[in-house]
Amino acid sequence: MMDNISTFIKKEFLHVFRDRKTLLMLFGLPIVQIILFGFALTNEITNAKIVVCDYAKDDASQQIIGKLQASQQFDIQRILLNHKQIETAFKDGEIKMAVVFPANFNSDLLHQHKAQVQLITDASDPNTATAISGYANQIVMDYQNELMQLQRVPYQINTEVRMLYNPELKAAVNFVPGVMSLILLLVCVLMTSVAIVKEKETGTMEVLLVSPFSPFLIIVSKAMPYLALSLINLTIILLLSVLVLGMPINGSILLLYAVSTLFIITALSLGLLISNRTASQQSAMLISLMGMLVPSILFTGFMFPLENMPYPLQLVSHIIPAKWYYIIVKSVMVKGLGFSAIWKETLVLLTMTMLLLVVNIKTFKIRLT
Amino acid sequence: MKDVILNNISKTYNKGIVQAVNAVSFHVDKGELFGLIGPDGAGKTSIFRILTTLLLPNGGTASVNGFDVVKDYKTIRKNVGYMPGRFSLYQDLSVQENLNFFASIFNTSVKENYDLIKDIYIQLEPFKDRRAGKLSGGMKQKLALCCALIHRPTILFLDEPTTGVDVVSRKEFWEMLKRLKQQGITILVSTPYMDEATLCERIALIQDGRIMSIDTPENIIGKFSESLFAVKSDNMGSLLQDLKNTGIIKSCNAFGAYHHVTFKDNNQNMNEKLIRVLEEKQHTNIELRPITPTIEDCFIKLMED
Numbered sequence: 001m002m003d004n005i006s007t008f009i010k011k012e013f014l015h016v017f018r019d020r021k022t023l024l025m026l027f028g029l030p031i032v033q034i035i036l037f038g039f040a041l042t043n044e045i046t047n048a049k050i051v052v053c054d055y056a057k058d059d060a061s062q063q064i065i066g067k068l069q070a071s072q073q074f075d076i077q078r079i080l081l082n083h084k085q086i087e088t089a090f091k092d093g094e095i096k097m098a099v100v101f102p103a104n105f106n107s108d109l110l111h112q113h114k115a116q117v118q119l120i121t122d123a124s125d126p127n128t129a130t131a132i133s134g135y136a137n138q139i140v141m142d143y144q145n146e147l148m149q150l151q152r153v154p155y156q157i158n159t160e161v162r163m164l165y166n167p168e169l170k171a172a173v174n175f176v177p178g179v180m181s182l183i184l185l186l187v188c189v190l191m192t193s194v195a196i197v198k199e200k201e202t203g204t205m206e207v208l209l210v211s212p213f214s215p216f217l218i219i220v221s222k223a224m225p226y227l228a229l230s231l232i233n234l235t236i237i238l239l240l241s242v243l244v245l246g247m248p249i250n251g252s253i254l255l256l257y258a259v260s261t262l263f264i265i266t267a268l269s270l271g272l273l274i275s276n277r278t279a280s281q282q283s284a285m286l287i288s289l290m291g292m293l294v295p296s297i298l299f300t301g302f303m304f305p306l307e308n309m310p311y312p313l314q315l316v317s318h319i320i321p322a323k324w325y326y327i328i329v330k331s332v333m334v335k336g337l338g339f340s341a342i343w344k345e346t347l348v349l350l351t352m353t354m355l356l357l358v359v360n361i362k363t364f365k366i367r368l369t
Numbered sequence: 370m371k372d373v374i375l376n377n378i379s380k381t382y383n384k385g386i387v388q389a390v391n392a393v394s395f396h397v398d399k400g401e402l403f404g405l406i407g408p409d410g411a412g413k414t415s416i417f418r419i420l421t422t423l424l425l426p427n428g429g430t431a432s433v434n435g436f437d438v439v440k441d442y443k444t445i446r447k448n449v450g451y452m453p454g455r456f457s458l459y460q461d462l463s464v465q466e467n468l469n470f471f472a473s474i475f476n477t478s479v480k481e482n483y484d485l486i487k488d489i490y491i492q493l494e495p496f497k498d499r500r501a502g503k504l505s506g507g508m509k510q511k512l513a514l515c516c517a518l519i520h521r522p523t524i525l526f527l528d529e530p531t532t533g534v535d536v537v538s539r540k541e542f543w544e545m546l547k548r549l550k551q552q553g554i555t556i557l558v559s560t561p562y563m564d565e566a567t568l569c570e571r572i573a574l575i576q577d578g579r580i581m582s583i584d585t586p587e588n589i590i591g592k593f594s595e596s597l598f599a600v601k602s603d604n605m606g607s608l609l610q611d612l613k614n615t616g617i618i619k620s621c622n623a624f625g626a627y628h629h630v631t632f633k634d635n636n637q638n639m640n641e642k643l644i645r646v647l648e649e650k651q652h653t654n655i656e657l658r659p660i661t662p663t664i665e666d667c668f669i670k671l672m673e674d
Contacts, residue, residue: 007469007473014466208474210451212446212447213475
């Protein structure tokens with residue numbers, strides 16, 4: 001039995017590898033998405049308009065302002081006299097950041113070897129806000145290092161970053177977990193259901209059914225390559241995000257792979273369910289895209305914050321498996337939390353998977369309809 | 370010993386609106402080459418799918434190898450070979466990969482049953498690394514037959530195996546079936562080509578889901594009670610209509626270069642009378658001769674009755 005299952009799985013791999021277009025989609029999509037989200041949507045910051053509020057007006061503050069002005073990233077619009085003008089400037093939407101130097105900036109630095117700069121950013125666009133405060137921070141650190149080398153005193157300038165409007169930076173670099181859930185969903189639901197329905201459409205299912213091979217094993221064997229390919233895809237996404245985007249994996253990699261495998265199985269069961277109820281590749285594709293992918297994009301929380309949605313829509317989001325997976329990945333990957341922090345979400349996913357599998361087995365068709 | 374038995378099998382689609390198979394009963398003896406002959410939409414494929422356990426009948430019972438097609442579907446699936454009407458192999462796999470795959474899912478190997486497919490496979494061997502989708506129609510059919518045979522089935526179900534295949538390949542295919550029959554395999558084959566009916570031992574003529582006649586091809590032809598004539602003239606187009614208008618013709622059908630006719634009254638005078646009538650209608654080079662009916666004549670007659 002194991003022998004013919006392995007032949008079957010081998011056959012499925014041949015199908016995948018001989019279909020160039022699918023293969024391209026399979027591996028091209030995650031790469032393109034990561035690159036697109038990673039660069040096109042976050043790092044495109046040049047000449048960001050900022051304002052400076054300088055209460056110090058001393059050597060140090062002037063030098064840092066000069067550096068900000070000189071950098072390509074920033075374009076100083078105005079020097080404000082009063083703190084209160086900052087908020088109006090933000091509300092007018094003309095600036096991305098305000099830099100505030102407190103009075104006695106230079107003397108604090110010289111006498112206490114310690115001073116503070118405040119960076120206030122508009123975090124309603126969290127990606128830009130993070131990037132901008134990062135650049136500004138770097139410029140301040142540059143100045144600090146120059147000073148230290150010049151005078152051999154351990155000066156320390158702290159930047160205090162304030163994210164206005166969206167202090168938790170929701171949906172920030174979190175696109176990697178988002179892309180992960182979408183890609184896994186796409187590959188597992190769409191490709192599995194299409195692959196199975198293709199056998200129905202070309203008539204090969206008819207021949208397969210008239211054989212001792214158990215119909216349920218046919219389906220399981222068909223899903224296997226996509227489990228394997230999804231794990232490879234996951235690895236590619238993680239490598240890209242670590243190596244290219246510099247986003248570290250803070251939690252346990254093993255845990256990440258374990259919950260991802262669970263999510264992949266959830267998605268595969270969804271794919272099976274769709275293939276069980278459709279007769280053509282087109283309808284399988286349509287249901288996968290419209291019925292699964294679009295709700296997942298909407299209700300996972302990485303494009304549109306769920307907190308801002310009306311309550312009924314928040315309820316809808318609970319039945320989207322990708323939402324739970326997204327929370328898990330964020331917790332493990334970004335926050336570096338362990339299993340104790342994600343067991344509830346994992347349990348929800350597990351229950352969904354079990355439910356889907358039971359429905360699949362109960363409604364599985366052993367004949368043509 | 371009867372390998373296949375159908376008892377009042379009925380099948381409807383669209384919640385009973387379309388009656389595809391209507392109380393069909395027949396049997397196939399062990400080792401017999403049995404043909405199901407009828408045009409497209411007659412219900413042949415539905416019957417095949419019921420027998421191969423792919424569809425549930427709405428009424429009646431059927432058994433294959435003595436096993437019930439509904440209850441014992443698992444046993445039947447292990448023992449029969451099935452070749453669907455449409456080419457149903459993996460187009461993106463090579464000849465050899467397809468064959469190995471089907472051997473494997475039947476828990477056997479190509480080597481084990483090679484003797485059974487050897488004659489057929491030898492012709493495919495030069496193309497064994499070619500993708501199945503790139504084969505010619507005849508080659509595809511041979512490969513499909515190999516795949517259906519690779520587990521040494523007791524009964525072979527071939528649904529329109531020669532549809533869309535050239536004349537030479539069709540002839541070869543029937544030769545192969547004869548050889549398989551000699552190996553003791555029961556074969557149930559369907560075809561819309563009436564000329565292939567005589568290659569079967571017994572046939573069932575089927576139309577609109579009903580069996581019209583079951584017998585050996587010879588007996589079915591023998592039952593054709595009237596004298597049949599072939600008529601030809603220079604103007605075949607108007608000849609058909611003119612024949613119908615003579616009033617002495619019972620049936621008249623176009624058959625290639627001739628029209629086949631039967632008379633209402635079977636006596637010699639009618640021939641001369643017909644020629645006279647046709648000459649009056651300006652037909653030239655009229656040819657009229659008695660012929661032996663073919664299965665197609667029988668089929669049309671049964672349909673008209």
